[in-house]
Structure formats: C-alpha cells, structure tokens
Amino acid sequence: GYDDYSLFLINSGAEANENALKLASFHNGKKRVIAFKHAFHGRTSAAVRVTDNPKIIAPVNEDLAVTYLPLNDSAAVEAELQKGDVSSVIIEGIQGVGGIQLPTDDFMKELRTLCTKYEACLILDEIQSGYGRSGKFFAHQYAGIKPDLITVAKGIGNGFPMSGLLISPMFKPVYGMLGTTFGGNHLACAAAIAVLEIMENEKLIDNAAQVGNFLIEELHKLPGIKEIRGRGLMIGIEFEESIKEVRSKLLFEEKVFTGVAGTNTIRLLPPLCLTMDEAKEFLTRFKKVLNA
Secondary structure, eight states: OOTTSEEEEESOHHHHHHHHHHHHHHHHOOOEEEEETTOOOOSSHHHHHTSSOGGGOOGGGTTSOEEEEOTTOHHHHHHHHTTSOEEEEEEESSBTTTTSBOOOHHHHHHHHHHHHHTTOEEEEEOTTTTTTTTSSSSGGGGGTOOOSEEEEOGGGTTTSSOEEEEEOTTSOOOTTSSOOSSTTOHHHHHHHHHHHHHHHHTTHHHHHHHHHHHHHHHHTTSTTOSEEEEETTEEEEEOSSOOHHHHHHHHHTTOOOOEEETTTEEEEOOOTTOOHHHHHHHHHHHHHHHTO
16 A cells, blocks of 8 residues: 555664654754654654653753654644644654553544644554554554654564655655665665564564554453553553562563563563464463463
C-alpha cells in the first residue's frame, strides 16, 4: 500500500527521524514541532529535542521549538496547529520507551485530518512498533491512515545498522537535499532483503498477532497487575509498585530477560518467531515469580 512512496536509506532510527523532521520543514517552511509526552525519538540533535526527557537534551539541542502534548488529546493538538507555525507532528505508532502507550485509532485518524487541514506534516515513527511487531506491518495501519513520512529501523535489518525514511508523493525531491555516506550499503541491504523474505515465508506478522493476542489475554488473568497494554508482540505490564525485584528474579532465577519503562512497567519485546509453546513457557515462569 506504499508503492508510491520514495525510500531514503540511512543507518539508525535517530538518523531517520532527523531527516523526516528536516524534510517536513523544507516542505512547508515552518519550524515548530508537536511531539507527545513520554515520547522517544532518538538521541541526536532534532531527534533528541522531540524526545520528552530533559535528562538527555543538552543545551546545544534546545533551539528547536517543540511543544509536548498529552497523547490522545486531539483538542490540544488542534489548538496548537491553529497557530499556523507547526511544521510537523511526530508520533510513535506505539510508544516504546514511554511504557507501551497506545495512541487510539480515532486519535490517529484525527491527527491525519488535522495535519492536512493545517498544512503540517504527519511523521509516524515506526522504528520500534514497525516491521510486524504490532501484528501489522506498521502499527498505524490499525487506524487505516497514510502518514506523510514514516521512519523505520530496528527490525529492518535484524541487528545490522540500517534504517529508512518512507516519503509520500507530496514531497518533491531536490538534488542534494538529503544525503548519507553509509546508508543503503550492500551488506545492510542484503540483510534487509533477507528479513523481508523470512517475514513473508514464515508468516511472522500473523504469528506476532496470534501469539501476542494470546499473551495479552492470559496476562489479563493474572492478579496484582495494574494494566496490560500493547498490540502483537509489543506488550507493557504495569504494576502498582517497583518491578526491580520481579525483573531480577525473572532474569537470574528463570533466565527470562525483559525490558523496562520507568520503574513500574515491564516491556515484552520478544522475537516475532516466538512460538505458542514458548509463550506458554514464559507465562509459567512469570507466574512462578509473581507467586514467590
């Protein structure tokens, strides 16, 4: 469904977001960016500035005008867009570092409508949520929208330094506007092609949806958990209290490595080839730790 988009290949997620933000500003001549609370978009220049974490934003990064808004608050977005100076709205398909926070499908649709109305570019950061992790190729496909710019990385090369920027037809290419030294190198491209072939041959997107739905359904049955969030194999398990001890026991006693967001949320980001039996084994070990 993206055959008419152009593809610019680079090396990392932050680099993809840098180029998306730059291209949006080139396109409409505006400067301000709308991002969302708890967002993470990278650790370089503009990408770190649209990340909602003052601890990693150096003084040299502070010049870019960014407004952070609550996720899923379309009225707040429109109030800012009405001012006429917003170049782009950047949003993750699913917030990863922020704790597996999901934009609603309705909110995504409203963003698409509002960005078109006020001539701002809609940038979808699918760096963590893309490439099948959500149970669809891109998480924004649940809302049935088409962003102006889409950034991809992580899963694209399965560990190789590789990322991409998908560019909608509304952008007109200008020679020299974007550039890269190592982006699209042959080795990384070979890895990226192999990833796509394996995803298709092993039906990994369908597997992520099915196994992910099973995990989410079973996790909802467990006591002592505040909230389960996620889609596909991108799942957040939020507790009322700190998860430090739970994660420690999972790792050292049950040999299960998990991610974390903040102090209270466990992040599950298993490989897309996770089998149903492996998911059941995880649940057995997780219950053992919770009941200890």
